[in-house]
Amino acid sequence: MHSVRKIPQPGQPAMPIRFALGECALGALLVAHSEHGLCAILLGDEPEALRAELRQRFPQGELVDGDVDAERLLAQVAAFVEAPQLGLDLPLDLRGTAFQQRVWQALRAIPPGSTLSYAELAERIGAPRAVRAVAGACAANALAVAIPCHRVLRSDGGLSGYRWGVARKRALLEREGRVQRFPS
Template sequence: MKQIFDNATHEDRWQAVETRDNRADGQFVFAVKTTGICCRPSCSARHPLRKNVLFFDDVAAAVEAGFRPCKRCQPDKQAPEQQRIDRITQACRILETSSEPIVLAELAAQVAMSPFHFHRLFKQVTGLTPHAFQKAVRAKRLREQLTQGEAVTRAVFDAGYQSGSNYYQQADAVLGMTAKQYQQGGERTAIAYVTGTCRLGQFLVAQSQRGICAILLGSDAQALRAELETLFPHSTLTVGDTQFAGQVTQVVSFLEHPAQQFSLPLDIQGTAFQQQVWQALREIPVGQTASYRDIAQRIGKPQAVRAVAGACAANKLAVIIPCHRVVRHDGALSGYRWGVARKRQLLEIEAKQLEE
């Protein structure tokens, strides 16, 4: 959202002050000639007269010009929004490094927040509940350890799954197969797929036992099948039966009308980080766009802009995970796994459907 106030004219700045727009915080400060104090745009203090206001790009410039930072909005301190994001980032680190499951109350206490506010903010920032985030972290660890050849029992335990009657079932549900099968390369997982033509060109829809696992777009059915093979090297690929074709109809209808509800089960496999990014993408409303930087901020990893772009490029579920709604910071379309022309077409389709 930073771009809104880049190169903002003083009138835009004054408007942000008048509306106490907290999105402008950190973009500039305003100083009041009569009081000698400088404030964040969102300061809750009573507004000065416009004629007494000066704007500075940052608090340092205002201080240099002889103004004191306001005690109420503390423009010289980190923005409260950033402080909250930092706490969630800290909580993510704790979850990622802890070998034991952590209950909500304990996690909230570690970042000095109430469980209620912590839960809400965590969901808002990462797109996942702390519980779902923890599950994704465990799943990632389990995959890594199995891939490294760790014995199954040991790997399941080390990944943080609690022993008990459903000890293995939990792990199996995460992997979409038994841990043993996973370790052997998952050769026994079966994937059914169907190819066809829709208004976006050729499509391929694939389904595992758990749900739709790939939606690919292109101009050539053979190439799409080859792409599927690369994505699921250990699976047995078969052409879907008529029952699956019925579900594919639903997928195609969604591809052409992304504003519709989509209710088929999905099999979304990825690292904890990718799942976080993909969840954030699914929360961009139809017809709207966000920048890679926006997404990095929303998941509490503002530095991870390039990694966010990487996760977008690794998306296997076209349109369902709307990576086409992510554009460059300056609004340019940038890349798209299935071609920039198709990205433009999708955004146009969505804009049109909103008008209807």
């Protein structure tokens, strides 16, 4: 079980957030980790925009660029994007509400090549009326591919609502092979 991390209060030392920037098949990739595990996997078009998003996400953190461990993690994540069947079993530093963490844990249980609708995901976590909140938790996910919110579709099976763009969502699902509904 992953725990919620608190932002340091004034007077406390800033937590180091070590990161590396690179490229993958989906564009620019930023991977960041704290002493507790991966805390951000960001995708985008411009590396500087990803760096700015990391600064915004961790305003109290001490950002350390080019860390050797972060470079290794970057290579692992880029390889996983290329070949999802490799798996990505790395420690995660999940930062979110208890509800978001329930959603993120349920997302991690969806195997590659399978999908759920937002409504089905809400049912799985025992909150069938919380479809919008589930969608909000997916949108708040800062760990692309490690928390596979790209595997959640609209009820009609259509692609929508991916934080890093619908084209990247489609590309990730295509890389995972034939998409099928996740069995109940």
